[in-house]
Amino acid sequence: xxxxxxxxxxxxxxxxxxxxxxxxxxxxxxxxxxxxxxxxxxxxxxxxxxxxxxxxxxxxxxxxxxxxxxxxxxxxxxxxxxxxxxxxxxxxxxxxxxxxxxxxxxxxxxxxxxxxxxxxxxxxxxxxxxxxxxxxxxxxxxxxxxxxxxxxxxxxxxxxxxxxxxxxxxxxxxxxxxxxxxxxxxxxxxxxxxxxxxxxxxxxxxxxxxxxxxxxxxxxxxxxxxxxxxxxxxxxxxxxxxxxxxxxxxxxxxxx
Numbered sequence: 329x330x331x332x333x334x335x336x337x338x339x340x341x342x343x344x345x346x347x348x349x350x351x352x353x354x355x356x357x358x359x360x361x362x363x364x365x366x367x368x369x370x371x372x373x374x375x376x377x378x379x380x381x382x383x384x385x386x387x388x389x390x391x392x393x394x395x396x397x398x399x400x401x402x403x404x405x406x407x408x409x410x411x412x413x414x415x416x417x418x419x420x421x422x423x424x425x426x427x428x429x430x431x432x433x434x435x436x437x438x439x440x441x442x443x444x445x446x447x448x449x450x451x452x453x454x455x456x457x458x459x460x461x462x463x464x465x466x467x468x469x470x471x472x473x474x475x476x477x478x479x480x481x482x483x484x485x486x487x488x489x490x491x492x493x494x495x496x497x498x499x500x501x502x503x504x505x506x507x508x509x510x511x512x513x514x515x516x517x518x519x520x521x522x523x524x525x526x527x528x529x530x531x532x533x534x535x536x537x538x539x540x541x542x543x544x545x546x547x548x549x550x551x552x553x554x555x556x557x558x559x560x561x562x563x564x565x566x567x568x569x570x571x572x573x574x575x576x577x578x579x580x581x582x583x584x
Contacts, residue, residue, distance in 0.1 A: 329581045330355035333471035333544050335574035339363040342572050343371055345565055350378050356398050357423055359430035359471040363392030385416045393419045393430045411453035427465030431472035436493040451502040459509055468549040475543050476503045482542035511547040514559040514579040526561050527574045535566055546579045555581040
């Protein structure tokens with residue numbers, strides 16, 4: 329089974345990219361973030377025509393998450409029941425025995441902002457909820473845009489970013505708290521190329537210069553770690569015309 333996370337940064341704009349990528353990469357499950365669509369505008373027919381069932385939770389202009397699956401989905405849940413929030417950032421479903429959580433962690437804007445406080449509170453509540461999910465679902469995968477670069481090697485210029493949002497010590501501690509539940513960063517289960525990133529700013533030729541951050545992650549519970557045979561970043565869609573500023577991350581699981 330192949331599990332994917334991709335922040336598409338507007339599904340309305342990036343739908344042709346998503347469909348092209350799925351045709352070239354017939355993966356099993358895709359968690360997408362920043363759909364930026366109300367539910368009545370979601371392109372259900374186009375995605376079903378590509379061979380995927382879909383669950384989605386959206387809002388106008390901002391946020392929005394969706395799970396695409398070639399396999400049946402059950403027990404679909406919107407949002408974190410422990411954290412009432414008008415922003416649509418979490419979607420969960422059970423697929424082939426795996427509890428899949430799609431998460432779009434708040435950006436945080438700046439370390440001195442109210443949005444940063446919101447981010448840290450949101451992440452703390454996510455951890456609390458995931459602890460229960462993990463107890464109920466030993467096979468758990470949490471995919472998404474975490475808006476956190478966990479280590480300096482996930483940042484193109486750690487000195488320039490020091491203390492900034494995405495890399496600040498409280499954000500990294502919040503990410504580590506998720507790992508402390510027993511989850512593992514699938515990408516770091518394997519030897520990886522240096523300077524591997526999943527997001528690049530549109531400005532100043534950041535992608536062309538490979539000046540990015542690794543902020544899109546797939547976290548796996550121990551039974552799924554045992555099944556994980558690879559985790560890669562596909563840079564190809566970032567080269568396409570009018571791309572998302574993020575690119576897909578793919579984890580491959582052996583059959584149970």
